[in-house]
Amino acid sequence: MKRNDYHLDDSLGYKLFQASRLMNSRLNRNFKDNDFNLSYEQWQVLSRLFDEDGQTQNQLAIRNERDQAGISRLIDNLIKRNLVRRVPQKDDRRVNLIYLTEETKAVQHELEALATMTINQASMNIDPKELEITLRILDQIRKNLE
């Protein structure tokens, strides 16, 4: 009589899934409470552009580890909200360059502060050394699965 030894609640996958989902929804809530209605995915794209404005969709896809189709539609939505512009490249008309709007540049620091705040909220009551270990292990998990 062998007992089933798999328990969803105790599994690495489930814990990662829930922690990730909660972080995203908390970030979204923090944005919303400050009148920025931004999804986590949109934030990822903006954040890349804060690092370097005027990237191609392909670069954004690679850096955010997503497929181009997803980026394409994410950018459609960011454009609808006037958060970025899509500018065809002169010398290679296959390529679009994505630029932040002035409106978005103006709120960069506010958005980053909200992202940092979210991480602080998630990290409460956690020993900094153990948090360090966790970040390292998350990197290793990523390496293992890539």
Next chain:
Amino acid sequence: MKRNDYHLDDSLGYKLFQASRLMNSRLNRNFKDNDFNLSYEQWQVLSRLFDEDGQTQNQLAIRNERDQAGISRLIDNLIKRNLVRRVPQKDDRRVNLIYLTEETKAVQHELEALATMTINQASMNIDPKELEITLRILDQIRKNLE
């Protein structure tokens, strides 16, 4: 001249997001390679039913920390694939009880083995003590954000 000190790649949220996404897609691939085409979310539901067959949709929603609308549609999809049955409760006609089909019961151990394998793949080259710490920190993050 204060430099921007937020970096997406180094953030807890991003690392959690990527690790979680990779685990889910690896699980999905492992299922697919063995001719089970199951999403992670569907697996979550089945896994709850393996623990206890015949739960209400509400119970499944609470246990998987999802809203009822999501569970409702997940179950629609599981029914399409003949993986579960939806049975209205006699004495309270608001309630549906969800049961595994025989087909699904027959593959429980195989599915659980694939889930365990996925976790093992993700945990390669990780010190068990550090993995323990990570699991505990993930729980704490969840507590912090709930």
Next chain:
DNA sequence: GGAAAATACTTGTTGATACAAGTATTTTTT
């Protein structure tokens, strides 16, 4: 120079999430 391959992006489909609103049924209240 022209065919073939590669590159960048878009569109379609299916499944999932979050939120809001709706229906049906049961329980509580008066």
Next chain:
DNA sequence: AAAAAATACTTGTATCAACAAGTATTTTCC
């Protein structure tokens, strides 16, 4: 017993994900 509240579930809408297929443009190769 009827009205109001609560409960369980479904449906609608918008956004995102993963995969496949399609279009346009540029590069490579003969």
